[in-house]
Amino acid sequence: MLAEIITIGDEILIGQTVDTNSAWLAENLHLQGVRIGRITSISDTPEAIRTSIDEAFSRVDLVLMTGGLGPTNDDLTKPTLAAYFQTDLVLNEEVLAGIEAFFTKRGKGMLEVNRKQAELPRSAKVLSNSRGTAQGMWLEKEGKVLISMPGIPYEMKGIMEDGGLVAIASQFETTPIIHRTILTQGIGESFLAEQIADWEKSLRDEGLSLAYLPSPGLVKLRISAYAGEKSEAELLARMNHYTSELERRVPEYIFGREKQTMAEVVGHLLKAEGATLSTAESCTGGYIAHLITSNSGSSAYFKGGVVAYANEVKAGFLSVDASDIETYGAVSEKVVIAMAEGARHRFDSTYALATSGIAGPDGGSDTKPVGTVWIAMAGPEKTIAKQFNFGNSRSRNIHISGLTALNMLRAEIIQKRFELSK
Amino acid sequence: MLAEIITIGDEILIGQTVDTNSAWLAENLHLQGVRIGRITSISDTPEAIRTSIDEAFSRVDLVLMTGGLGPTNDDLTKPTLAAYFQTDLVLNEEVLAGIEAFFTKRGKGMLEVNRKQAELPRSAKVLSNSRGTAQGMWLEKEGKVLISMPGIPYEMKGIMEDGGLVAIASQFETTPIIHRTILTQGIGESFLAEQIADWEKSLRDEGLSLAYLPSPGLVKLRISAYAGEKSEAELLARMNHYTSELERRVPEYIFGREKQTMAEVVGHLLKAEGATLSTAESCTGGYIAHLITSNSGSSAYFKGGVVAYANEVKAGFLSVDASDIETYGAVSEKVVIAMAEGARHRFDSTYALATSGIAGPDGGSDTKPVGTVWIAMAGPEKTIAKQFNFGNSRSRNIHISGLTALNMLRAEIIQKRFELSK
Numbered sequence: 034m035l036a037e038i039i040t041i042g043d044e045i046l047i048g049q050t051v052d053t054n055s056a057w058l059a060e061n062l063h064l065q066g067v068r069i070g071r072i073t074s075i076s077d078t079p080e081a082i083r084t085s086i087d088e089a090f091s092r093v094d095l096v097l098m099t100g101g102l103g104p105t106n107d108d109l110t111k112p113t114l115a116a117y118f119q120t121d122l123v124l125n126e127e128v129l130a131g132i133e134a135f136f137t138k139r140g141k142g143m144l145e146v147n148r149k150q151a152e153l154p155r156s157a158k159v160l161s162n163s164r165g166t167a168q169g170m171w172l173e174k175e176g177k178v179l180i181s182m183p184g185i186p187y188e189m190k191g192i193m194e195d196g197g198l199v200a201i202a203s204q205f206e207t208t209p210i211i212h213r214t215i216l217t218q219g220i221g222e223s224f225l226a227e228q229i230a231d232w233e234k235s236l237r238d239e240g241l242s243l244a245y246l247p248s249p250g251l252v253k254l255r256i257s258a259y260a261g262e263k264s265e266a267e268l269l270a271r272m273n274h275y276t277s278e279l280e281r282r283v284p285e286y287i288f289g290r291e292k293q294t295m296a297e298v299v300g301h302l303l304k305a306e307g308a309t310l311s312t313a314e315s316c317t318g319g320y321i322a323h324l325i326t327s328n329s330g331s332s333a334y335f336k337g338g339v340v341a342y343a344n345e346v347k348a349g350f351l352s353v354d355a356s357d358i359e360t361y362g363a364v365s366e367k368v369v370i371a372m373a374e375g376a377r378h379r380f381d382s383t384y385a386l387a388t389s390g391i392a393g394p395d396g397g398s399d400t401k402p403v404g405t406v407w408i409a410m411a412g413p414e415k416t417i418a419k420q421f422n423f424g425n426s427r428s429r430n431i432h433i434s435g436l437t438a439l440n441m442l443r444a445e446i447i448q449k450r451f452e453l454s455k
Numbered sequence: 456m457l458a459e460i461i462t463i464g465d466e467i468l469i470g471q472t473v474d475t476n477s478a479w480l481a482e483n484l485h486l487q488g489v490r491i492g493r494i495t496s497i498s499d500t501p502e503a504i505r506t507s508i509d510e511a512f513s514r515v516d517l518v519l520m521t522g523g524l525g526p527t528n529d530d531l532t533k534p535t536l537a538a539y540f541q542t543d544l545v546l547n548e549e550v551l552a553g554i555e556a557f558f559t560k561r562g563k564g565m566l567e568v569n570r571k572q573a574e575l576p577r578s579a580k581v582l583s584n585s586r587g588t589a590q591g592m593w594l595e596k597e598g599k600v601l602i603s604m605p606g607i608p609y610e611m612k613g614i615m616e617d618g619g620l621v622a623i624a625s626q627f628e629t630t631p632i633i634h635r636t637i638l639t640q641g642i643g644e645s646f647l648a649e650q651i652a653d654w655e656k657s658l659r660d661e662g663l664s665l666a667y668l669p670s671p672g673l674v675k676l677r678i679s680a681y682a683g684e685k686s687e688a689e690l691l692a693r694m695n696h697y698t699s700e701l702e703r704r705v706p707e708y709i710f711g712r713e714k715q716t717m718a719e720v721v722g723h724l725l726k727a728e729g730a731t732l733s734t735a736e737s738c739t740g741g742y743i744a745h746l747i748t749s750n751s752g753s754s755a756y757f758k759g760g761v762v763a764y765a766n767e768v769k770a771g772f773l774s775v776d777a778s779d780i781e782t783y784g785a786v787s788e789k790v791v792i793a794m795a796e797g798a799r800h801r802f803d804s805t806y807a808l809a810t811s812g813i814a815g816p817d818g819g820s821d822t823k824p825v826g827t828v829w830i831a832m833a834g835p836e837k838t839i840a841k842q843f844n845f846g847n848s849r850s851r852n853i854h855i856s857g858l859t860a861l862n863m864l865r866a867e868i869i870q871k872r873f874e875l876s877k
Contacts, residue, residue, distance in 0.1 A: 043666060044666060044668050044677075045477075045478070045481070045494065046481055046485075046490070046491045046492070046493075046494065047481055047482065047485040047490075047491070047632075048477070048478040048479060048480070048481030048482025048483070048484075048485055048491075049478075049482065049668060049675075049677065050478065050668065051473060051474075051475050051477075051478040052473075052474065052477070052478070052494075053473050055467075055470070055473075055474070055496070056467070056470040056471075056472065056473040056474070057470060058470070059467070059468055059469055059470030060469065060470025060471070061470070062470075063469045063470060068468070068469075069468045069469070069470075070468070070498065071468075071495060071496065071497055071498075071503075072467065072468065072474075072494075072495070072496035073493060073494070073495050073496075074477070074493065074494035074495075075492075075493055076492065076493075081492075081493075085493075103644060103667065103669065104644060104645040104648070138844075139844060139846075140844070141646075144645050144646065144649055146645045146648065146649070147645055164846070164848070185669065185670075187671065187848070187851065244471065246471060312741075312762070314741075314744075317748075318744055318745055318747070318748025318749070318753075318757075319734075319736075319741030319742065319743070319744030319745040319748060319760060319762065320741065320745045320748075321741070322736075322740055322741030322744075322762040323740055323741040323742045323744075323745045323853075325740070326739075326740025326741060326742075326762070326764065326814075326853075327740070327849065327850060327853065329814075329815070329816055329817055329849055330817070331740075331764070332764050332765070335740075335764050335765075336764060336765045336767075336768060337761065337762045337763050337764045337765055337768035337772070338741060338761070338762040339759065339760070339761055339762075339772070340734070340741065340744040340748070340759045340760040340761075340762070341759050342748065342753070342754050342757050342758060342759045343754070343758045343759055343802075346758060346759035346802065349801075350759070350761070350772065350801075379771075379772075380765075380768065392748075392751075393751070394751055395751060395752070427749070427751055428749065431745075431748075431749065
């Protein structure tokens with residue numbers, strides 16, 4: 034089953050917006066067994082819209098279109114689609130009520146432009162948008178389907194997750210792809226590949242495929258296969274076998290599976306232990322606390338944190354000895370340990386994480402070059418501190434330091450469990 | 456002058472990679488006056504490559520192609536291009552010497568696959584790649600030009616910057632596009648459009664175009680025009696006129712221009728004032744501190760922050776009255792004001808920002824539904840607190856709350872300056 038994606042928007046064609054919608058759609062459709070044959074980004078003109086749909090329909094039966102439905106450019110796409118699908122625009126009372134409720138809930142009045150968003154092509158099936166006012170539309174012509182959605186990623190994803198993906202699965206026959214994702218942290222792609230070469234070979238010999246998906250600080254491994262010849266259950270069993278074997282081989286690097294995040298995994302572990310966490314961040318500047326509190330329910334185990342940017346904050350809030358900062362520098366083993374232990378004590382938490390480093394791009398010296406980061410983990414049994422260097426990019430440094438700190442805590446909890454079970 | 460972009464790669468079509476090359480190319484070409492009429496992402500098959508070039512050449516004279524040139528898929532794209540441009544592949548000695556030097560410099564031996572990378576279509580002009588082993592190629596046929604480049608963003612950019620952009624400018628006559636971007640926060644796209652309708656009309660009447668570019672919490676306005684009839688200086692003057700007029704009209708919403716970020720703008724203002732900032736975050740969980748400290752040099756004005764997740768942290772670290780938390784709840788005007796003033800006092804900073812809210816998706820009540828957020832700004836003259844509701848999504852709530860808090864501080868500093876200048 035082949036489909037195409039069309040994204041509408043001059044902001045894409047002048048490079049002001051990176052088209053992330055296509056990757057999201059492609060990934061989610063791919064997993065459902067719908068392959069994307071082509072992605073086309075076009076200008077928001079009736080001519081470009083008509084032509085690109087014609088071309089796509091000459092190749093495939095399903096086209097997903099994003100963009101061109103905001104309240105300010107509403108006059109363009111919908112009339113073009115209505116004409117293309119030989120229908121007219123009519124006010125959809127149900128959609129109008131939904132839009133009115135959307136504004137009422139936010140304590141705002143509805144504008145005339147928003148009222149016009151309830152005018153939809155008569156033959157369109159509505160794919161409801163619970164996150165905004167531009168609806169998704171399912172349009173059909175001679176057995177071909179076009180799904181039109183707004184370009185705002187958050188709204189587009191909601192439309193697909195709330196009904197779009199299911200509607201596609203029920204209309205078209207697809208062969209789903211079965212897959213398992215294994216998440217690793219703390220080892221680069223080529224080093225990992227070298228360490229697990231024989232595991233990878235035996236997996237491939239069985240007809241399963243493996244992809245390395247690196248992103249800053251992480252490498253995801255995805256095992257996949259079409260649910261064709263073998264049964265789905267059989268494929269899953271084989272994948273689980275390989276996943277477990279890998280977890281035995283390199284447990285220090287594997288922190289989770291599928292769509293888990295590092296902070297989520299750490300949160301689960303803390304919750305299971307009835308333990309709590311606090312943070313004392315210098316170079317990561319609140320990023321670790323942000324990662325943790327991005328998870329709903331984190332108030333159960335996260336007590337709080339201090340962003341200790343100024344040295345007097347390290348001393349005043351975390352009881353770090355001012356003379357140690359003077360003697361060893363703020364970026365030192367001594368100080369990062371004092372920060373972690375100070376936070377653990379002040380917040381009365383089971384564990385504490387601390388960071389101190391030179392995030393860059395400026396501020397390095399010969400002995401402490403840009404990228405030098407000290408990370409400490411204080412727990413009931415011990416405090417550990419390690420030095421790293423993740424390079425010159427500030428945003429990369431902050432991101433990878435955050436993940437590494439959380440993985441240090443994860444490793445400590447797992448290790449303790451392992452020792453208890455002996 | 457119109458061009459098109461073709462990106463080759465299955466990793467894009469299955470959503471494993473977001474195509475960032477197109478946005479970079481589009482932006483840089485756009486500024487040079489080359490408009491991108493269409494971006495097409497295709498599979499790495501000879502058929503797809505041939506067809507997409509044919510289609511693009513039927514519409515435009517210049518096509519930029521990325522991908523399909525790595526050492527492992529080298530057998531595919533180059534022979535396809537050689538055949539398309541009716542030539543054959545020959546070993547380019549100069550390129551081979553460059554590739555050998557590339558490996559020597561890195562202390563590695565050259566592999567046979569890399570030697571093959573020096574085989575190029577006979578008629579191709581080489582666009583040199585100083586960052587990798589796959590060269591850029593300039594190919595011509597009946598007055599049409601195809602530029603083929605590797606898909607690794609870092610290498611593609613190097614090829615364009617080192618010679619590609621100049622080569623395009625000298626071959627084609629282009630009319631540069633002039634544009635100005637205005638950044639707004641705190642008002643939705645449709646409300647903004649309504650408020651500035653007459654401004655927009657007079658701008659359009661003058662032949663300038665306007666685009667609304669919304670993203671969560673922000674709307675960017677972009678004014679643009681071709682430097683055709685009028686001179687570049689004249690156009691810029693007109694755009695500056697409209698930009699200034701808009702800044703007079705809705706100063707509370709306009710926080711910056713071009714590629715600035717909110718945290719950067721706030722940082723500049725603090726620095727210019729010699730003022731400092733601290734944060735006391737509950738529902739935003741460290742995100743505001745993270746936004747601020749993402750800017751290099753923020754240690755000059757950011758003293759630090761407390762992530763006060765547990766109520767005892769609000770009391771212990773920020774001197775919030777525990778009985779107020781009990782009486783009014785942690786999500787209340789009373790408590791958020793106490794948090795901001797407590798932080799300002801404890802960190803001894805000029806300003807402090809505080810947040811307390813129900814980020815969701817759980818935890819709401821009838822009187823305080825999910826999404827309820829109190830934000831306070833404490834300064835030397837006054838403390839302001841406002842209540843908001845940004846909906847049900849946790850990540851959106853955190854993000855928009857962070858931007859809103861920073862914009863409250865920005866508005867306060869600007870307002871004070873305005874009063875001082877009276």
